[in-house]
Amino acid sequence: MSLGNDTVICQGQQITLGTPNIYDSYLWNTGSRSSSITVLTSGTYSLTVQKLQGNVVQNGDFSGGNVGFQSDYIVGPGGTWGLLSDPGTFAVTSNSSLVHNNFSYCFDHTSGNSSGSMLVVNGSDVQNEVVWKQTVTISPNTDYQFSVWAASVVADNPGTLRFMINGVQVGAQLNLPWSTCNWQQFFVTWNSGVNTTAEIAIINQNTLDAGNDFALDDITFRPVCTSTDAINVTVEARPVVNLGPDQTICRGESVTFDAAQSNPATYQWNTGHVSSAIQTDTAGLYQVTVTSPNGCVASDNVNVAVEERPDAGSDAYVQFCNSSNQVDLVDHLASGITQDGSWSTQNPVLNGNLSANGILNLSSVSGDFDVIYVKQGTFCPNDTSHWQLSIAEQPVAGNDVSLHLCNSSDFNTSLFSLLDIVQPSQQGHWVVDPIVGGAFDTANDLLSPELIPEGNYTISYVLEAEGVCMNDTASLNLQISSVPVIQFSSDKTRGCEELTVSFVNETIASPNTTYSWQLSDGSQYTADNSFTHVFPVAGCYDVALTAVTDGLCVATGSVSNMICVDPLPVADFSYGPQQVYSDFPEVNFTNNSTLNYTNEWDFGDGQGNTQENPSHVYEQGVAADYTVTLVVVTDAGCSDTTTQVVEVREQLLFFVPNAFTPDEDKFNPVFRPVMTAGFDPNDYELTIYNRWGEIVFSSMNPSVGWDGNFGGNMCPDGLYLWTLKFGHEFKDNVFFYKGHVSLIR
Structure with a gap:
């Protein structure tokens, strides 16, 4: 394994070190265990890799059956619950439930399904018995990885496994979980030292014979090959380059930028230049990239702005009318002239009516004035233009007035009294639209409203203007409305209380008319066409209707005792x-x-x-x-x-006998009141007492009487007291009677 040659990176860069992902384990001196790492600081980085060799354990996945290993346990001979009915037995199977009825349905670890094999064990009740053992040939001074997978097959008293190599325990013991079919791995790295053979043994420490059942699979013992390499990484500082702050130059001037530094380097400008310095007179972004001999790069950029030379424009002559409160002289600059200059006056001075930014107040100014416009430059020299202003006076006729009249108005009035007219030195004239004959006497300035039909009219007084000023007009906006003609009727004028009457509005009026009905019972309505009213109280009532057209012209009509309501009788x-x-x-x-x-x-x-x-x-x-x-x-x-x-x-009728003879003949054997009519059988009670006040008989059924017995014995002859209570059939009355009856035998 090789990490390559030592290398140099630039400050702020990073580099990835590593090797192909073909080894079984990786360990960097940084502590990382991945196949590669990314670094950005100087230093020496080393990597140790390991590669596992083939498994020296024979039949570790038990695909060959019960061969290749030794055990203190025996092959399951069978019994009540299957092959592994007895403790200290084992079997190779694809499903643990096949060798014992009470084992869980677990598959092997290798395949995870019924196609593989595993060793299933019914744990022994004898301590330190070897479950599995095999002696393998090994190489001296070599690391070996020892791995075993185990799982509980019964959720009760799980097994506790200890692992031995040449009689010495390696790693910690493995306590299997209570859950079944949950494969757990034992793993340890062992160095062979001077040994050339290794006896590998698995021992179960649990000696309980109930639930001490588990499975083993994929037992491996593999030699490990190791390789180490190191690489030096050096971080080099980037070049230093500084073109300075952004700059602004005047049109026609130039500026120079120099990116030279003390160390050797190459230069590349975005303009295509490769020298350390450039000169320019053009606006834009200028960027340079400086590269060191080792390839480390730094860059800087600077913005160049070019200020256009100020242009105040040509001298000018401008006319204004003082009808405007103010004007902005900037709006009168020629196209293309810069507009952020300053304005001032001379010969004569406008006495504060002109601001430096060109706002001219015309409200109280007239005459001719000289104005200077100066456009200042920041990096370029100023420019100046001279203006001659002529300000004319605007004629003022007056303010517009709106007037709303009814054509019932019978008067003549002066038009000047209706308008807010400002009389100038020059004479104005009248304009009427539309013209109505006889209503407007413009020669004598008179108005007659009663001669004007309903509608809207405009009467204007016009003053002529001079120069650039405009004619001015004062207008009377006149609205004429007609007075309504009140008419109304009802569907009835008399009737019994409560009387419902429908009223119909027949008034002649323009559409823009509102109506208000007043009834003398205090009711009011605003119906335009018709409405219905209920008069609940007898009497005669007045009806009045008020109409208002355009909110101004009012007319009212009324009828006294228009509706009369006759009273109702009261039946009782x-x-x-x-x-x-x-x-x-x-x-x-x-x-x-x-x-x-x-x-x-x-x-x-x-x-x-x-x-x-x-x-x-x-x-x-x-x-x-x-x-x-x-x-x-x-x-x-x-x-x-x-x-x-x-x-x-029905009349209330009943009869109570005064004697009875219960002597076992069929005549008069029972004492019972005879209820004929008018009583409530559901509210009936008969009680009989002996001479000592004891109750000898009681009944709430009018059809049941006393047979002369009490407590199963015949009562002696004599006089007995009776009480009778009952209710009336149709009333809430309760009747109570009492008397005596003679018992005769």
Whole structure:
């Protein structure tokens, strides 16, 4: 293995050292174990590589079966759970579950599938028995790599393996994991010294016979060849080059740059020059690359800017009108003239109305003035031009005015009173657009709004200007709106409360009109065309409509008592008696209604009456509910209806005997109240007491009575107290009765 010749690199560079990736291990003096390293500092770098030779162990992957090794264990003879039923036995197999029913389904380490072989062991319960042993021939003074792969095949009491060479333990013992089929590697490097043979042995330290089961595979013992080489790396400093700061020159001048240094070197400029110095009068980036004899490179660059010679332009004559507040003289420079010069005045001075950057205030200036424009150079000399300014006065007619009038206005007014006119020395004239005959009297400066149709008009007063100034105009922007003509109607004017009325707007007005309805019940609406309103309270109501056109012209129309609402009657009655029984079902009705001009009764049984306070007899002996309806109508035809239910019920009837004879004949053997009608059988309770107050009988079923027995024995003749409680069939009333009954045998 060779790292090559010593080498030189430039400061800031790096170099990769190494050898082809054909060896089994690499170790640099830097501690790296990769086949190559990258360095950027001076120093000596050495590499030691190792190459493994062939395996001297025979049948280490057990592809040849049970041959080539010795063992204190025996080949599994078989038993209850398979070949390896007994401790201290082994077998070569492709799947550990094939040699013992309780072993996991593990494949060999070499192939990882059922195509390979491995040694599977049922651990011995005798300590220090050799599982596998082989003696190999070796070379003296040679490093050997010893490797073994092992895995547990039962997740209980995993094996503990110790590895021996010529009777001496090498490396640490291997404690197999509790998980099964998880291959673990034992690895150690061993030097043969003076030995020419090596006895390699694997011993299991675990002596538990339960779960002490594992597999071995890929046992190797390989000689290692070593080679070392070193290389010196020197870092050389780069050349020093400095072209100085960026520079600006005036157009027509030149500048020189020199990249020479004390050490020998070659030079390469981006302009193509190869000398150490160049001279230029052109703007641009100039870059030089300096290379040392060993190839180390440094570079520098410098920007050259060329300032154009300033040009203030030619002398000029310029006219302005003082209608503008200010102008920028820079905007009047000829094309191509640089615009960042300074301005000043002389003969006469503009008294501060001209700024150095060319802003001229015209608001209070008129006349002729001399102005100087100077363009200064940074690296070039200044340039100057002379300007003559003539400033004319702008005529001012006045401010524009907007006016909005209704064509109901009946007056004549002066146009000058409506406009904000500034009277100049010269006389102006009027312009009207569009022209309406008779409305505008420009000769006498008069305006008559009532003669103007609805629309927009412009009346202008124009003053003529001189020189570069413009005519000035003061305008009256006049908007004329028409007054609305109020008209409206409704679908009805009278009715019963609550009365719903629909109103229709029939007003004649322009589209830009808003409407406001006012009802005397306090309601307001803004409907343009129609709306519906409900009058809930009886009475007569006024209706008013206000229309506003263009927010200015207002008209209002109203109708007094336009809508009248008649009151509703209130239907109400009472009756008696409140409880009506079928044996005498007569009911008297009392009419409590108001505004009842007519009355119409329906008694709910197919009969009726028009009396104010009628009486009615329902069918006797019939229990039923009757819905009674009363309809009342006012003299204006407004009506109201009310209903009530009249309940006709059965009369309450019952009978309690005062004696009974439970003497085993069929006559009167049981005491029981006879409930005929009007009671609630679900709210019934009968209780019987003897003379000492003991309860001898109780029942909540009206069909069950007392047979004269108590506790399985017949009660003696005598007088017994009874209590009876029950509810009414149609009411919440509860009735309670008591009395005596004679027991006779």
